[in-house]
Amino acid sequence: MMTHRTLLTVWFVACFSLLRAEQVCVFTTTSDGKKQLEYTVSQSSRAKLSRHLMLTPSEGYQEMDGFGYAITYSACYNLMQMAPADRKAFLTRTYSRTEGYGVSYARISIGCSDFSSTEYSLCDKEGLENFRLHTDETKYVIPVLKEILAINPDLKIMAAPWTCPKWMKVKSLTNRVGYDSWTSGSLNPNHYDTYAEYFVLFVKAFAKEGIPIYAVTPQNEPLNRGNCASLYMPWEEEAAFVNKLAPAFAHAGIKTKIYCFDHNYNYDNIADQQDYPIKFFNALDPDMDGRDLVVGSAWHDYGGSVTELDDINSQAPDKEVIFTETSIGTWNDGRNLSARLLADMQNLVYNTVMRRSKAVMVWNFMLDLNRGPNLDGGCQTCYGAVDIDQNDYHTLSYNSHYYVMAHASLAAHPGARRIGASLSGGASDVAYVAFQNPDxxxxxxxxxxxxxxxxxxxxxxxxxxxxxxxxxxxxxxxxLGGKEDEALLLGSTSIKPTKCLGCYKGTVDLKQLDDLSQNFIDNPADWHIAPDFFWYDDADASLTVLPVDGRYEVEIDKAARTLLAAPVADDLTDDGQGNIYVCGPAGSVGRVFYYPGAETLPENAFAMAEVKDGIYEYTFAIGEQLNDEAIDFAFYLKDDLSAKFSSKTTAPHCLVYDSKQGSTYFGLGKGLSGHADGHIYKRVSNVRLKEGSLWTAVVDVRNGLKDASVYIRKAHEIPTGLVPSFRNADGKEKGGMPVGVCYDLQGRRVANDKSKGIYIIRDNDSTRKIARR
Structure with a gap:
């Protein structure tokens, strides 16, 4: 029997579920580029505004598969030239559902495309026993796809050939002579079964690499005879081939979807190819095995109008449609965000998704500033969704296609359903599309x-x-709604999200040697933890504070896997109080200098850690934070980099120290021989430091700026203070400030140390000890 108390409880729970606030995440990109996927998070309210978008979940349409980019050889080549940490951060930001934009679809070629290293098939020598993946796949495409899949295991991948092997080609079906060309030609009907098995081998080869192929099309742009790699395949021939391909998939246990066409809305103005997909569907064998794998049609927009999808949907309402390619380039002002952003959103998302498209993909994910690498005969005027500077393989320029796919991916997760929506309040300039996500x-x-x-x-x-x-x-x-972001905790302090998805920033009072709990470092091997500010303890996943007591600004980037810190203090004063910054030409998170030729900018500077009064340190890894082939960085007194240490403004005896090589490796520039005054440089070109080895730059201002000293030592070494002389930048011994020889802490030879400070020591049993001297 239900009591009054029970009824009251039910009523309260029901009302609470209606009244509780839900998380609201907003991502904004403006055409002027001032906001680029800027992220804010808040809680919902109950008050509607006069301009209100009302979503209608009961009005449901197609289920979404996702949005994405073409992962061409060219894109992968450029990605593989990036520093691994940079590439991982970029891919995480793009593909991760929890720390990025959740891009969930990719398109690749079967064999070469016009953005490959060369023209090739996967079986250039006649006979399928000669089938093998090309180096474009094994060295570039597959490694990149594996990295993306590690970030987003739900990534869907579709594939299309630009050409079949040349030995399968004939000039035409009316003139069945061999056709030894990558461009044009027709598939010899005698090889339909063989070519179907070629597809099977391709799907299995990628599956063996742990890469599932979600869908294929029989031919990219089947009505285009002129691409550098191409094959003419009108609807009659494509249907005849798929009558072999679908059963081949079914008999091999392959569940890969098959979409037909994969070309333009206007069918390249070929009269007898109009309504290509409808004619294709009608020509399929109704009784063949694998008929259910043939699910719909794929589309490009290089010709015709998107309204063609209305006609196809009306004739084949049970078939799927997806959009698989469009490009930006010199012809449409593709790098001009103000010209492209809104137009591309309208064309790619509103126009296609509102016409039942389950997926949308654009062409090259990443090209260089020269629009390559690419092949002669392919597109020489295309831009990537992202362009990378080939002079440093670090500097990225984001174009409209990147933002459009990212915005759509954030709104519609895989499995989302498009739903109805209506706008009240009169705003003719506003366009929209809405989804309900599985969560x-x-x-x-x-x-x-x-x-x-x-x-x-x-x-x-x-x-x-x-x-x-x-x-x-x-x-x-x-x-609106869904799982709320987990608060990041450093000790008892909650670190709040910033304007970058996956980025957090907060001010924390830190005390030297305190152990802080944290809830955001999952795999420490993947993280760059500012080594002068925190020590990660494997035993309890805590962080030990290394610098002196004070207030610090902490930055956490979950996509880049970085934990950085900087003192909340003023610029350095004459008496050596305040902050010191280290910077070189160019940089990114955690970098001093890596990319030659780029500008030194304040946003690339990092505050050094004051590990004891007047002693500041910055630790870097060779090959990650410091390029051994282009060493060039300096120490600055102001965060705007308007003043720096130099040989003229600090003590004349300024040591750059390496305990094993004396002063032979690093030098301090004096404005001579191309070495900027005050900049650290490499003295001997034929001496190389070990990749990944850690070095610490130290600035000593205990006696004020006029008596400052600078030196560099191995990160696991400390100066003993036993040597009453040192070597200056010219390698000559000078009397004066004792710097001394160094001991390696891994050997725990610290008994003679007379310097006060904090040293982290690991015994042979890996038990951590922290000593204060």
Whole structure:
């Protein structure tokens, strides 16, 4: 029997579920580039605004597979030239569902494309016993896909050939003579079975590498005879081939989907190829094994109108449609974000998804500034979704396609369903599309083509209302509900999210030698933890504070896997109080200098850690934070880099020290022989430091700026103070400030040390000891 108390409890729980606040995540990109996927998180309210987007989950449409980029050889070549830490951070930011934008689809070629290293198939010598993957796959495409899959195991991958092996080609079906060319030609019907088995071998070869192929098309752009690698395959021939391909997949136990066509809305203006997909579907063998694998059609937009999808959907309402390729380039001002951002969102997302497209992909993920590498005869004028500077393989320029795919991926997770939505309050410049995600959250991509900012709200079935700003000429993704972000804790301090997804920043009071608990470092081997600020303890996953007591700003980037810190203090004063910064030309998170030729910028500077009064340290790894072939960095007194230590403003005896090589490796520039005054440089070109070895730069200002000294030592060494002389930048011994020989802490030879400070020692049994001297 239900009592009054029971009824009251049920009523209270029901009301609480309706009234509780839900998380609201907002991502904003503006056409002027001032906001680039800027991230804010807040809690929902109950008050709607006059301009309100009402979502209607009961009005459901197609289930989404995802959004993504083409992972060509060229894209992978450029990615593989990046420093591994940079590449991992970039891919994590792009593909991770929890620490990035959740991009979930990729398109690759079967054999070569016009963005390969050369023209090839996977079986250039006649006979399938000669089938083998090319180095484009084994050295570039497969390693990159494995990295992405490690970040996002749910990534869907579709594949398409640009050409079959040349030995399978004939000039035409009416003239069945051999056709020894990568360009054009037709597939010899005598090889339909063989070519179907070629596809089977391809899918199995990638599966063996741990890479599942979700879908294929029989031919990229089957009506294009002119690409540098191409094969003419009109609907009659494609249907005849798929009558062999689908059974071959079924008999091999392959569940890979098959989409037909993969070409333009206007069928390249070929009269008898109009309605290509419909004619293709009608020509399929209704009784063949694997018929259920043939699911729909794929589309490009290099010709015709997207309204062609309306015609196809009306004739084949039970078939899927996906959008698989478009490009930006010199012809459409592809690097001009103000010209492309809103237009590309309209064309790629609103126009296709609102016409039942389950997936949207753009062409090259990444090209260099010269629009390559690519092949003669391929596109020489295309840009990537991201362009990378080939002079440093670090500097990235994000184009409209990157932002459009990222915004759509944030709104619609794989398995999301497009739902209805309606806007009240009159805003003709606003366009939108909405989704309900499998986790119960709601996502919408909303754009404002007008010249004024708009305050908006959005809600679905509950009383939870998301309120947000839609800037002029911008795209905004709003996600309402779903799993709330876990707070990051450092000791008892909660570190808050910043404007970058997966990034957190907070101010923490730290005390030297304190052990702090934390909840964000999952695999410490993958993280760059500022080694002068924190020591990670494997035993309890705590962080030991290394610098002197004070207030510090802590930055955590879960995508880049970095934990950085900087003192909250003023610039360095004449008496040696304040902060010291280290910087070189160019840089990224955790880097002093790695990329030659780039500009020294304040945002690339990092505060040194004051490990004891007047002693500042910065530890770097060769090959990660310091390029052994281009050493060039300095120490700065101000965070805007307007003043630095130099041979003229500090003590004349400024030591750059290596205990094993004396002063032969590092030097301190004096503005001569191309070495900037005050910059550390490499003295001997034929001496190489071990990749990954750790070195610490030390600045001693205990006696003020005028008596400062600078030296570099191995990270596991400490100066003993026993030697009353030192070598200056010219390698000559000078009397004066004792710096001394160094001992390796791994050998625990610290008994004679007379310097006060903090030293971390590991015994042979790996038990950590921290000693204060």
């Amino acid at each position: 119960g959250s709601y996502g919408a991509v909303i754009s404002n083509s007008g010249s004024t900012s708009i305050m908006m709200s959005m809600s679905a079935t509950s009383n939870a209302v998301a309120r947000f700003t839609l800037p002029a000429k911008s795209i905004v993704t709003v996600v």
